[in-house]
Structures are given as C-alpha cells and as structure tokens.
Amino acid sequence: MLQRLPALVVGLITALAGAAAGAADGDAARGERQFQRCYACHSLDPNETATLQGPTLFQIFNRPAATVTGYEYSEAMRAQAAMGLTWDAATLDRYMADPDAVVPGTRMSVPPVRNAQDRADLLAYLARSGSYQR
Amino acid sequence: MHRVLFATVSAWLLFCLAAAAQESKYYELAKGDYPHDVAVGPAGEVWFAGQKAGIAGRLDPATGKVERIPLGKDSAPHGVIVGPDGAPWFTDGGQNAIVRVDPTSKEVKVWPLPAERSPYTNLNTAAFDGKGRIWFTGQNGIYGRLDPTSGEIKVWDAPKGRGPYGITGTPKGDIWFVSLAGSYLANLDLESGRATVYEPPTKDQGARRVWSDSTGRLWISEWNSGNVSVYDPASKGWKQWKLPGDKPHTYAVWVDPDDKVWLSEWTANAVVRFDPATEKFASFPSDRPNANVRQMLGRRGEAWIAESGTERIRVIRYPAKTN
Numbered sequence: 120m121l122q123r124l125p126a127l128v129v130g131l132i133t134a135l136a137g138a139a140a141g142a143a144d145g146d147a148a149r150g151e152r153q154f155q156r157c158y159a160c161h162s163l164d165p166n167e168t169a170t171l172q173g174p175t176l177f178q179i180f181n182r183p184a185a186t187v188t189g190y191e192y193s194e195a196m197r198a199q200a201a202m203g204l205t206w207d208a209a210t211l212d213r214y215m216a217d218p219d220a221v222v223p224g225t226r227m228s229v230p231p232v233r234n235a236q237d238r239a240d241l242l243a244y245l246a247r248s249g250s251y252q253r
Numbered sequence: 254m255h256r257v258l259f260a261t262v263s264a265w266l267l268f269c270l271a272a273a274a275q276e277s278k279y280y281e282l283a284k285g286d287y288p289h290d291v292a293v294g295p296a297g298e299v300w301f302a303g304q305k306a307g308i309a310g311r312l313d314p315a316t317g318k319v320e321r322i323p324l325g326k327d328s329a330p331h332g333v334i335v336g337p338d339g340a341p342w343f344t345d346g347g348q349n350a351i352v353r354v355d356p357t358s359k360e361v362k363v364w365p366l367p368a369e370r371s372p373y374t375n376l377n378t379a380a381f382d383g384k385g386r387i388w389f390t391g392q393n394g395i396y397g398r399l400d401p402t403s404g405e406i407k408v409w410d411a412p413k414g415r416g417p418y419g420i421t422g423t424p425k426g427d428i429w430f431v432s433l434a435g436s437y438l439a440n441l442d443l444e445s446g447r448a449t450v451y452e453p454p455t456k457d458q459g460a461r462r463v464w465s466d467s468t469g470r471l472w473i474s475e476w477n478s479g480n481v482s483v484y485d486p487a488s489k490g491w492k493q494w495k496l497p498g499d500k501p502h503t504y505a506v507w508v509d510p511d512d513k514v515w516l517s518e519w520t521a522n523a524v525v526r527f528d529p530a531t532e533k534f535a536s537f538p539s540d541r542p543n544a545n546v547r548q549m550l551g552r553r554g555e556a557w558i559a560e561s562g563t564e565r566i567r568v569i570r571y572p573a574k575t576n
Contacts, residue, residue, distance in 0.1 A: 155373040159392035159415050159434070169415070169434050170457050170477065195543065224543040224562060228289065230305055230329035230347055 145236075150244025153237050156229055163248050173227065182206050182251035184222075195224035211245070212238050275537065280317055280566040286310060288566060290332045290378070290548040291559040292341060294356060299557055300341040301566060302330035309333070309341060309354045309361075312566055322359050324352050332378040332548070337385065344376040344389050351379065351389060351399050351406075364399055366391075370408050378419050378462070378548075382443055383426020390417035390430050398446065409446045412439065419462030419506070423469040431460035431473055438463065438471060438484055453482050454491050462548070466508045474506040474516055481506065481516055481527055496525055497534050505549045507556065511574045515556050517546035524549065524558055524569065537569055 154163075160173035167175060174187040185192040185200035192200070199222050204210065214221040215232040232238050282288060287305035294300060299312040303321065307328030311320040324330060329347030336342050336353075343352040349372060350365040366374060374391030381387050386400045394415040397408035411417045416434030423429070428441045436457050439448040453460060459477030466472060471484045475493070479501030482493035496503055498521045505517040514527040523538040524546060539546075545562030554573040559566060 152372065155375070155393060159375045170436070170459065171415075171434055172459075172476075224545075226545065228287075228304065228545075228547065228561065230307075 145239035145241070145243030145246075147240070147243040147247055149237075150240035150242070153232070153241045154244055156232065157241075160227075160229075163245070165248075176245060177248045178251050179206050179211070179245055179248070180208065180250040193224070193226045195222050195226070206251075208242055211242060215241060276570045277537065277540075278568050278570070279540070279560075280312055280314075280319075280568075282310065282319060282564045282566065283321070284564060286321070286564055287561055288559040288564065289330070289561055290550075291557045291566060292333045292335045292550045293552050293555065293557050294335050294341070295339045297552075297555075298356070299566060299568075300333050300335065300354075301559055302333040302343055304329050304331060304346075304561075307347060309343060309352075311341075314568065320359075322354055322361065324348065324354075324361055325350075325363055328352075331376060334379055334381070334550070336381055336387065342379055342387055344379050346373070346376045349373055349376060351376075351387060353401070364401075364404065364406060366397070366408060367406060370395065374408075377417065378430075380420045380422040380428060382422055382428050384443065386443075388420060388422075388428045388430075388441065390420050392417060392433070396420070396430060396441070396446075396448070407446060409448070411435070412437070412448055412450050418460070419464075419474075421463045421465045421471070423465040423471075424467060425469060427469070429463055429465070429471050431463045433459055433461050433476065436460055436477075438473060440486070451484060453484070453493070455480060455482070455493060458482070461504055462506045464506045464508045464514075466512045466514075467510070468512075472506050472508050472514050474503040476502050476504060479503055479518075479520075481514060483529070494527065494532065497521070497536065505546055505558075507549045507551060509551060509556065509573070510553045515549055515551070517549060517558070519545065524556070524567075526556075526571075539563070539567070541565075 161176045165177045174190040184204035185196050215238045218225045286303040288301040289304040290302045292300050301310040303310045309322040327347040330343040330345045332344040340356050341354050345352045350363045353362045374395050375393045377390040377392050379389040388398050390396050394411050399406045413435035416432035418433040420430035438451045455478045458475040460473050461476040462474045464472050473482045480493045496518050502519040507515045516525045518525050523536045526535045541563045543562040544560040549558045551557045556569045
C-alpha cells in the first residue's frame with residue numbers, strides 16, 4: 120500500500136487541479152443560480168431519492184462518462200464513453216456550451232449555455248461536491 | 254404449430270399493412286434549429302419551437318418554406334401550441350416567459366414570469382382553459398396561469414416539487430398536467446389554482462406528457478414504465494398498456510380527432526398509434542436513427558411530429574373518419 124501511495128497522491132492532486140482549473144474563474148454562488156438550468160433533471164445530493172431524468176452530478180469532475188451505477192444511459196453517451204470520454208473541466212465546459220458537439224445524439228435537450236462566465240460559475244458550483252473517487 | 258405460425262404471420266402482415274396505408278413526409282430544417290415541439294395552425298401552417306436557435310419556426314407544408322422569427326435575447330422555446338386566437342404561443346425557458354407570435358404581422362409579445370420566479374423555472378408546456386387563459390408548467394416545480402387580456406400572471410408551487418411537464422385542456426376547458434419526476438397526474442382548480450393529485454397505478458412510471466380525448470379522458474405517456482395509460486375522471490378508473498418492443502420509453506402523446514392515440518417511443522425510434530377500441534398498436538419508425546421525438550400534435554388526417562434529433566419535421570397523413 121505504501122508503495123502505491125505516491126501514485127495515489129499524484130492522482131488526487133491531478134484530479135483536484137483539474138476541477139480547480141475549470142472552476143478558478145467562476146463564482147459558485149452565481150453558479151448555484153445557474154444550476155436552475157440543470158435542476159429539473161440533475162442533483163448534487165449524494166442521498167437524492169427522487170427519480171430524475173439525468174444522472175447525479177455529485178463528484179462529476181473527472182468521472183468517466185456513463186459510469187453512474189443504475190442509470191440507463193443513451194446509446195450516444197455509451198458510445199462516447201467507450202471512446203474514453205471523461206468529465207474533466209474542459210470537457211464539461213464544452214458540453215455545456217454545445218452538448219451535441221461532445222455527445223452527438225445526446226438525449227439532454229437543455230439549450231446551450233452560451234455565456235462563458237455562466238459556464239465558469241456553473242463549474243465552480245459543481246466543483247463544490249469534489250472530484251470523482253475511484 | 255402451423256396454425257400458430259399462420260396466425261403470427263397474419264398478425265404481422267396486418268400490422269405492416271396498417272402502417273403502410275399511411276404517408277410520411279419529412280421537412281429538413283436549418284442545422285441548429287432543434288425543433289422541440291410542433292403545432293399546426295388553422296390554415297394548415299405548422300409552427301415549431303426552435304429551442305437551440307431561440308426562434309419560432311413557421312413551415313408552409315405546401316412549399317416546404319420555413320420562416321424563422323427570433324423570439325428575443327436568450328430565447329430557448331420548449332413548447333408551442335396554437336391558441337383559440339389562431340396564434341402560436343410558446344413556453345420559452347430561456348426568457349422564462351410566455352411568448353405569443355402574431356400569425357399575420359409576426360409581432361412578438363413577451364410575458365415574463367414574476368421577478369421572484371426568475372431567472373429560470375424551466376418552462377415546459379402550455380394549454381388554454383375554456384376562459385381564454387393560458388396555463389403552463391415549469392419543470393423546476395411550478396405551474397402557472399396567464400390572462401393575456403389583463404396581463405396578470407399567477408404562479409404556484411407544484412406538489413412534490415420538480416417535475417411538472419405536459420399539460421392539456423379538455424373539451425370542457427378543464428386543465429390537467431403531469432409530473433415527470435413526481436410521477437402523478439394533477440387537475441387544477443381554474444380559479445384558486447389548487448392542484449388535486451391522482452397517482453397512476455404504476456409506481457415511478459414517469460408521467461411525461463398528457464392529452465385529452467374528445468370525452469375528457471386523459472391519456473398519459475409514461476417514460477419510465479414505457480406504458481400509455483388513461484384516466485377517466487367520470488369513472489375514476491385507470492387502464493394502461495405497455496408499448497411494443499424491448500424496454501420501451503414513451504415520450505410524446507397526442508390524441509387525434511378520431512380518438513386514436515399517437516405516441517413516440519424512443520427505444521424503437523418510432524411513432525406509434527394506439528387504437529383504444531382494438532387495443533392494438535401500429536408502428537411508424539423514422540427513416541433515420543435517433544429521431545428523438547419529444548412532442549407531436551396535429552389535426553384531422555395529419556399527425557405532425559418534431560424530430561429534435563434529426564432536426565426535421567415529419568407528417569404522417571392517415572385516412573381519417575369523415576364527419
């Protein structure tokens with residue numbers, strides 16, 4: 120275990136740095152308001168009990184796509200996941216700006232978040248729940 | 254054994270022949286228009302909600318010409334219906350407003366929701382009651398009512414919070430909506446706005462859209478269960494049927510003037526027509542994958558379909574009963 124510790128530490132630092140880089144210019148408080156765009160279908164609550172149309176966004180940063188247990192992903196999302204799609208900050212930013220450009224045929228029909236500051240604020244809010252833990 | 258085989262083949266042939274008796278036509282839209290919902294006007298003109306482009310689209314079915322009318326800054330219309338005034342009315346999530354386009358002058362009028370309900374309620378769908386007022390749902394957990402004459406807007410919190418999705422008016426002018434996350438049907442008191450909840454028999458069924466037939470029965474597309482269900486307010490009874498195929502997901506529902514029930518089913522990438530009299534389904538698959546039909550609406554002999562995934566409008570012309 121001790122031999123693996125350096126690799127684990129490096130991995131954790133990389134993950135947190137990735138989340139922080141995307142969220143650095145954002146304001147989480149403003150992002151919480153922006154999250155109203157996502158709220159109907161997504162939750163950040165790890166104990167969410169409602170049956171929502173989208174998967175949880177709890178610790179979404181650096182999560183490999185289509186890996187929330189029990190969620191029925193679309194064929195389009197599973198195809199991108201098979202090609203290695205991972206939700207790092209840059210990918211999340213691109214997905215919010217143009218979902219179809221990242222996952223052609225995605226079921227998510229939310230209009231693009233065109234304003235870069237709004238996306239940065241959203242990323243900052245999403246980052247509050249931390250990064251994906253394998 | 255032969256008898257079973259014969260019966261199976263005959264049933265399949267009848268199913269295919271029924272579907273083949275219809276005529277499908279597709280209209281290509283501009284890339285990025287993303288038609289979420291569609292509605293047909295009194296002269297046969299077809300309106301669509303161009304959600305990602307922030308436009309009202311007007312299609313002339315005879316020529317295929319599309320007119321695109323910008324609805325305002327940050328517009329992202331989800332729903333469109335044609336009101337009793339013959340005009341298209343939009344539920345515009347991006348502007349958090351109800352929007353009307355004058356069908357002649359193309360003038361756009363915007364009624365924003367009250368400030369305390371800003372910036373975003375995820376406005377979904379609308380329906381008119383029998384008194385000229387338009388009712389709407391917001392998926393973040395609200396429903397509301399706009400009186401276009403006075404401009405008064407009232408908004409209420411929905412039972413169980415987030416989820417309000419499809420909404421419909423009955424021939425009597427009553428208003429009902431369904432909650433996708435809440436998995437219920439609700440009837441609204443037209444004056445007090447109070448919601449009375451009716452739970453479909455299937456738990457967590459994901460009631461997504463609702464439409465009234467000519468007798469006021471409510472037909473519901475259930476996304477999670479893959480069912481179509483019906484509630485009869487007169488008898489207070491429910492019935493439901495599973496759509497054909499493996500793991501169906503039912504999205505759109507529209508009941509035509511002959512009381513046939515049209516649905517979209519995403520796993521089979523098809524529009525499906527259900528005949529309540531025979532309890533049989535007929536299937537009309539799209540000619541392209543991932544059509545992602547989120548809503549449909551029509552008039553006698555014409556079922557209009559918004560293919561958000563292929564950015565096309567489809568019409569199925571079918572033999573209708575004559576009056």
